Amino acid sequence: MYTIRRLSEGERALCQAERGEIRIGPDAAREIAARHQAAYGDAVWPSDPAEAAWDEAVAALGGGDAS
Numbered sequence: 001m002y003t004i005r006r007l008s009e010g011e012r013a014l015c016q017a018e019r020g021e022i023r024i025g026p027d028a029a030r031e032i033a034a035r036h037q038a039a040y041g042d043a044v045w046p047s048d049p050a051e052a053a054w055d056e057a058v059a060a061l062g063g064g065d066a067s
Contacts, residue, residue, distance in 0.1 A: 034061040 007015065016022045023031075037058055 030057065031061055034058045038062055 013022065013024065017024050
């Protein structure tokens with residue numbers, strides 16, 4: 001006889017990540033943030049001149065200017 005066990009939300013997310021259906025982790029979060037910055041601009045996340053390293057990283061992900 002077989003027993004069916006439902007996966008927890010965490011287990012399901014990990015399985016989806018293993019199959020490549022979703023991406024998780026810091027790199028995926030940075031790419032999402034870069035896309036939102038590009039789409040919505042400084043109205044969502046105002047640029048801070050002291051964060052030049054972040055602006056350079058965003059520019060490197062998108063291949064363009066971060067501001």
